[in-house]
Amino acid sequence: MSSNALTLGDPLLDQEHAELQRLIDVLQAAPPDAALAALDALKAHAALHFGQEDGDLRRLGGANATCHLDEHAAVLRSLDEVRAVLERPQPPADLVGRLAAELSRWLPEHVQAMDAGIASVRTRERFGGAPVQLTRRSAS
Numbered sequence: 001m002s003s004n005a006l007t008l009g010d011p012l013l014d015q016e017h018a019e020l021q022r023l024i025d026v027l028q029a030a031p032p033d034a035a036l037a038a039l040d041a042l043k044a045h046a047a048l049h050f051g052q053e054d055g056d057l058r059r060l061g062g063a064n065a066t067c068h069l070d071e072h073a074a075v076l077r078s079l080d081e082v083r084a085v086l087e088r089p090q091p092p093a094d095l096v097g098r099l100a101a102e103l104s105r106w107l108p109e110h111v112q113a114m115d116a117g118i119a120s121v122r123t124r125e126r127f128g129g130a131p132v133q134l135t136r137r138s139a140s
């Protein structure tokens with residue numbers, strides 16, 4: 001996956017999404033005896049990151065924000081569900097791999113479809129309500 005798919009131009013969001021992807025990759029590569037620790041590290045970062053976005057979303061309100069909040073909650077729930085299965089004797093061998101693959105598919109879509117809205121709100125607020133527009137000068 002190209003890193004552009006995770007890049008929105010907001011330094012904090014970009015760094016947090018890159019770290020999320022790194023932790024998903026660690027989970028994907030984890031041997032069975034390291035899977036729980038890798039899952040816990042991913043959950044901790046995801047909970048922190050989603051929590052910060054959720055603060056913005058609650059402030060903004062509206063249907064898009066509700067949808068976005070729901071998606072964060074669903075991901076955290078999935079991580080908890082997989083963790084519960086992993087703690088059982090003889091969990092399915094491909095469970096963690098399937099979760100990691102699904103998260104790698106989900107993350108860039110989520111970033112581009114939902115987090116892009118947060119990036120533009122944060123940019124607007126940083127620049128005192130004036131959106132920054134970069135336009136190419138026409139060659140004349």
Ligand SMILES: [Fe+2]
Nearest residue numbers: 017049053115
């Ligand atoms: Fe995000």
Ligand SMILES: [Fe+2]
Nearest residue numbers: 053110114115
């Ligand atoms: Fe998000």
